[in-house]
Amino acid sequence: TINEATFAATSNGENISVKGKHRLANDVERVVQEHLTYVREEMCDGWDLIHEEGKMKVYRREVEENGIVVDPLKIFHSIQGVTGHEICHYFWEYQYRMEWETTLDSTKIIEALDQDTVIFFQMHKRVWPTAQRDSCFWSHIRCISNSEEDQPTWLVVNYTTPHPLAPIKPPQVRLIANVAMICETIINEPPLNPKDIKRENIQCKLAYVAFVNPGGWVPSAAVRNVAKREYPRFLRRFTSYVIEQTRDKPILF
Ligand code: H15
DSSP states (O other), rough: TTSSSSEEETTTSSSEOTTTTTHHHHHHHHHHHHHHHHTTSOOOOTTTEEEETTTEEEEEOOOTTTEEEEOEEEEEEEEEEEHHHHHHHHHGGGGGHHHOOOSSEEEEEEEEEEETTTEEEEEEOSSOOOOOOOEEEEEEEEOOOOSSSSSSSSEEEEEEEETTTTTOTOOOOOEEEEEEEEEEESSSSSSSSSSGGGGGGGEEEEEEEEEEESSSSSOOOHHHHHHHHHHHHHHHHHHHHHHHHHTTOOOOO
């Protein structure tokens, strides 16, 4: 039956894949659903608007765990002329990463779990006088249809996972992250024939959500200053990159 376990668990709690699903498929499913729920929650108590620029709004909630800053962050933005599929495509695909990322020394794919899920190992630029950070995470892209009429929601989730090909080598410190890019496409004044939709008629409503734990103590003020500066910089640069890349291409719905 459909409810039959798709996974077997080994005695030490690891997942192994059964029936053609990969070993992390359960985790991917759970985290995707959590993001879809979380992104719809109201921004109220405790959320500070820390940056506003055009249609971009950056919110943060100040949270510390054992003295380490782990502030949840949410950015909302609206970008003219691109679709959610395009935004997610350029965010997920390995081949474009170093063209828009300015916070990395390197990136590589160490495993492909399925067509839509890969495991990345990335070396981050050293931003302050502490150990360099690396990251190892599964990255999943998905299209969710809501109804016949509406454009689908596209999303990418990046979620930290251990991997035998990426052991932590001190003094290197590993970032722990749970990040999602969630996009909806709006079509303004839709023409009768869908083939006549032009880039000037479309708009992408984007939400970027990040839970990042620096993986070791960093002075709180330093993390918060860097975050406040770097997240808007990233989204500005990344969205201009997508606009630039797609300008003369057919619209990817
Ligand atoms: O989301 C972004 N980049 C992707 C693709 O490279 C990776 C990201 C990720 C980050 C860390 C671990 C795993 C995955 O999802 C854009 C990221 C922009 C980052 C802006 C820098 C913010 C600095 C926040 C301080 C964290 C503490 C560092 C010591």
